[in-house]
Amino acid sequence: MSTVADKLxxxxxxxxxxxxxxxxxxxxxxxxxxxxxxxxxVALAVVTMVSFFLIFLVLQATIMASASEFVAKFSDGTIVLTEVVGLPQVMAFAAVVAILNLIVFTVLGAVIAGIYNLAVKVTGGLLVGFMSN
Structure with missing residues (x-):
């Protein structure tokens, strides 16, 4: 069976x-x-947790006070933004996102490996060339 890679x-x-x-x-x-x-x-989950933490710190230092005042005007003071969007809530959301990404990427890697193994039967596989100088 001759493939395009063999001809090339x-x-x-x-x-x-x-x-x-x-x-x-x-x-x-x-x-x-x-x-x-x-x-x-797992590496992506660690990056997700750290990035959520750093983004929260930047937002808290820059716009959290003015955003809290803005929300308080519309809710007559019943909703305090700093209590709703605090560090524990943000990190809990980051943990949920990281765990879901962990599951999805692991399953996706398994599915891609299975699809590649099925596609190899049709295409003949990848031809990789190496050269020493």
């Missing part, structure tokens, strides 16, 4: 100074893909 590999007649190696990626291990996507999702 045969067409390259240019001589190079280094040794060339062509490898074909024909299988992605399912559990390795799940573990790798989980680790990436």
């Amino acid at each position: 590999a045969k067409k390259s007649t240019r001589k190079t100074g280094g040794k060339q190696v062509r490898l074909r990626l024909v299988y992605v291990d399912f559990w390795s893909a799940v573990k790798l996507s989980f680790l990436g999702a």
